[in-house]
Amino acid sequence: MKVRTRFAPSPTGYLHVGGARTALFNWLFARKHGGEFVLRVEDTDEARNTDEAKQAIFDGMSWLGMDWDEGPGKGGDCGPYFQSERKEIYDKWFDTLADAGRVYEDDGAWRFKFERKPVTMNDMVCGEVTIDYRDESNTPDMVVKRSDGSYVFHFVNVVDDLEMGVTHVIRGEDHLMNTPKHLQLFEAFGVEPPRYAHIPLILNEDGSKMSKRDEGAAVGDYPKKGFLPEGVVNFIALLGWNPKTEEEVFSMAELIERFSLEHVNRAPGRFDFEKCKWVNQQHLAKLTDEEFAAAAKPFVVAAGLEPGADYPAVAGAVREKVRLLSEVPDAVDFLLKDEISYDPETVEKVRGNDVAKGVMSGLGGVFAEISEWSADAAKEALGVLAKEAGSKPGKLMFPLRVALSGKGGGPDLGVILELLGKEKCAQRVGKFAEML
RNA sequence: GACCCGUUCGUCUAAUGGUUAGGACUCCAGAUUUUCAUUCUGGCAAUAGGGGUUCGAUCCCCCUACGGGUUGCCA
Numbered sequence: 001m002k003v004r005t006r007f008a009p010s011p012t013g014y015l016h017v018g019g020a021r022t023a024l025f026n027w028l029f030a031r032k033h034g035g036e037f038v039l040r041v042e043d044t045d046e047a048r049n050t051d052e053a054k055q056a057i058f059d060g061m062s063w064l065g066m067d068w069d070e071g072p073g074k075g076g077d078c079g080p081y082f083q084s085e086r087k088e089i090y091d092k093w094f095d096t097l098a099d100a101g102r103v104y105e106d107d108g109a110w111r112f113k114f115e116r117k118p119v120t121m122n123d124m125v126c127g128e129v130t131i132d133y134r135d136e137s138n139t140p141d142m143v144v145k146r147s148d149g150s151y152v153f154h155f156v157n158v159v160d161d162l163e164m165g166v167t168h169v170i171r172g173e174d175h176l177m178n179t180p181k182h183l184q185l186f187e188a189f190g191v192e193p194p195r196y197a198h199i200p201l202i203l204n205e206d207g208s209k210m211s212k213r214d215e216g217a218a219v220g221d222y223p224k225k226g227f228l229p230e231g232v233v234n235f236i237a238l239l240g241w242n243p244k245t246e247e248e249v250f251s252m253a254e255l256i257e258r259f260s261l262e263h264v265n266r267a268p269g270r271f272d273f274e275k276c277k278w279v280n281q282q283h284l285a286k287l288t289d290e291e292f293a294a295a296a297k298p299f300v301v302a303a304g305l306e307p308g309a310d311y312p313a314v315a316g317a318v319r320e321k322v323r324l325l326s327e328v329p330d331a332v333d334f335l336l337k338d339e340i341s342y343d344p345e346t347v348e349k350v351r352g353n354d355v356a357k358g359v360m361s362g363l364g365g366v367f368a369e370i371s372e373w374s375a376d377a378a379k380e381a382l383g384v385l386a387k388e389a390g391s392k393p394g395k396l397m398f399p400l401r402v403a404l405s406g407k408g409g410g411p412d413l414g415v416i417l418e419l420l421g422k423e424k425c426a427q428r429v430g431k432f433a434e435m436l
Numbered sequence: 437g438a439c440c441c442g443u444u445c446g447u448c449u450a451a452u453g454g455u456u457a458g459g460a461c462u463c464c465a466g467a468u469u470u471u472c473a474u475u476c477u478g479g480c481a482a483u484a485g486g487g488g489u490u491c492g493a494u495c496c497c498c499c500u501a502c503g504g505g506u507u508g509c510c511a
Contacts (some may be wrong), residue, residue, distance in 0.1 A: 010511045045510060104461095109509050124443065138507075145507040153511045159453060177440060177506040198441085200504085205447070207503070237447095238460095246459050265442095265449080268504055272447045275461040285474085321473050331473085379470080397471030409473045416471095430463055 003035025004167045007061075008157065010042045011053035013212065015219040017170060017271070018202040020218035021236040025199060026170045026260040027066040028237070038164055039071030043084045044156055057305050065252055070164075078164040083156050090151045092157045093189065094144070101189050106149030106246050112155075112185065114139060119180035124197035125264045126173075132179045142181060153180060158185040161194055162430035166209075170197045170261070200240050200268045207270060208285035216271050226299060226326030228287075231280030233270035238279075239269045249282045253367075283325040287317030296328040303329035305336045314419060334405040335419050339426070342406040347435060349398075349408070356389045356399035357436045363400070364430030375414035403432035 005026040009019055029035040039061065040408075043049045044202050058072065070076025080086055094110070105109045133139045138179060144155040161169060176198045186193035204210050210217050222232050234250050240263070243250065243258045250258070253412040282293065293307075293315035300307050300315070307314075318331040334340045350356050359382070366381045383393040397413055404416050404425060417425060 008511090012511075042511065048510080107509080111509095112490090131440070131441070134437080140507090141511050150509085150511080152509070157511085172505095174505055174511095175442070200442080203504080210505085222489095238448070244450090244452080248448095250462060267442050269449095270447060272461065275448065278461055280476095293461090320475090327473095383470085387448085392470070394470035401471055410473095411472080412469085412474090413471050 001167060003030055003033040003169060004038065005030045005035065005036040006161070006164065007066075008040045008042050008160070009057050010048075011050060011057055011219050012045060012048040013053055014056050014217075016210070017236060018210065020060060020064060020219045020232075021188055021202065021239060022170065022172055022199065023061060023066055023232060024064070024237060025197075025241070025259075025264075026168075028256055029168060029170060029261065031208055031256045032259050036069040036130065037072075038076070038078070038166070039068035039081065040160060040164070041072060041082045041154070041420075043082055043154070044150060044153065046084070049084075059230065060325045060336065063223060064219070064233055086156070086160070089163060090121045090156055090159055094151070094155075097144070098186060099142050101116075103144065104141075106143070108145050110142045110145040111141040112144045112188070113141050114181075114184055115187070119183055121179050121183060121196060123176070123179070124168075124195055124261045124401070126176065127267060128200050129175065129176065133180065133184070136393045137181075144185075152271075158182050158189075161188065162186065165413075166194050168197065169194045170199060171197045173200050197264070199264055202239055203268050203270050204234075205270050205272060206389070211272065214271075216273050216276065224326075226296075226324035226328075227280050227373065228295065228325070231283040232276070234283065235279040236277045238266050239271070248278065259329055269356050277323040284322065284325070286322045287319065289313070289319060289351055292316060292319045296325045299325050300329050301331070303327055303333070305333055308336065309335075310419060317363055317415045317419065319369075320413065321409075331410060334407070334410075335416070338424075340406045342432075342435065346402050346406075346408045349434055350402050353395075353399060355386075356396060357433070359385045359389050359391070359396055360399060360403060360429060360436060363403075363435040364426050364428075364433060367422060367426035367429060370422060375417040378425065379414070400418070400429070403429045 006028050009015070014103070026035050026045070041054060043054070043059070068074055068205050069083045070078060097112065102113050104113060105400040114138065116131050116134045118130050118132045118134065120128055121130055131139070142154060143152055145151050179196055183193055202210060204214050212218065222257060233252060233255070240246065243262050246262055289312055293312040296315050297307060313329060314332050317335070318328060322328055322331055323345045335340065348399070355404065362385055363382065366385065367378060370377050370381060379393065382396055386393045386396050400409070401410065401413055401416070402408060404420060
């Protein structure tokens, strides 16, 4: 039997990071088993659906690198893939229920008559869970068709899963208690139900429920914040699932290879934005300078900087120093701009260093005299002045860094000297000396 | 309230009837890079509480507490 999974989001807002992880687990499971992954849009709630929300789902899925084999924009044998277009199919299955005497009218709506017995599900994550449907007060017959003729979630969800041949349903734990309802529906239809796997929810860092405004909640924010898709995928994959190794950095291909539902946890996980950034940094560090430069370019341009001919080298200089692409403009602006700004606090630190003051005032001129400019030549010149002042070169590296970049941290000093060139270095050191 | 699921460092997690309860993020300290935001080394830090079962419980059972979920003509 070929594995078929699906992601069935409702386009009522934005793509939530929890939804993205649900999609990811379904996608990984399908890819791992050589199966198919279906995208189905559950747009039955006309009042709340929006086109923007639909687009956010497609964009988010594509950005994260989860392609679907069937669904919107892709087609397939089980379409249409929008529930709003599947009315006749639902009518047909509703008639089956009606013919079997399993529904009854109530206030214009139609309720499904549950069988009054204990229902046991064998969840691939939660194990055996039994809900007693003999307790009617706890499990009242559910409405499947509203008085306006539309169908409710439980009904369409089940019909679509069976019509689409879904073999494994991986979804959030908020659906665990819905599952017996779905099982009863499958039984009434005389169709073998899929296997279910309920995965724990994702909460905020403080344990509260994640909502729209919370940091990290909307997938659409990640590209803007400077995350790499593979970084985000890697991080959310590890929330609630463990790869049974102490490694933590995985490519998409490695995730597919390792993924298994057996190692999904049961307790809700909290979202740690710091660790998410760290994982992103690991993926950033894996890129080549060219790839990194290309990925960071939009951020650099948006910050009003002009990436010149040496831009790839400039970007490469900070590749392993940033956690997010959005940090790149601030990190490289002194390499791309003629006029730089000095961080007052950092300048103050150098100001207290009398040796640095003295050496800096002479260094600009010395730099200008160097005939064959190179980082080594510049450092050598610095060393000579340091010695004359009775100090060590190491003590002057920091002041020189500040003179050239305006800040206390950044790329390797040698790289800075090379990228900036003689003229700029001489000029900046001269100017800096005057500030002291 | 009822029903369901859960609970290991602050966070993500590993282990499992016998370990000094391991790793990662964060934080702190050292090292190295003649500079740094990288890297390396080290440190802080956990089995929710109470009862059982057992030679031995973080692990199995029960109770309590706490957290989450469900309880819609939302999905």
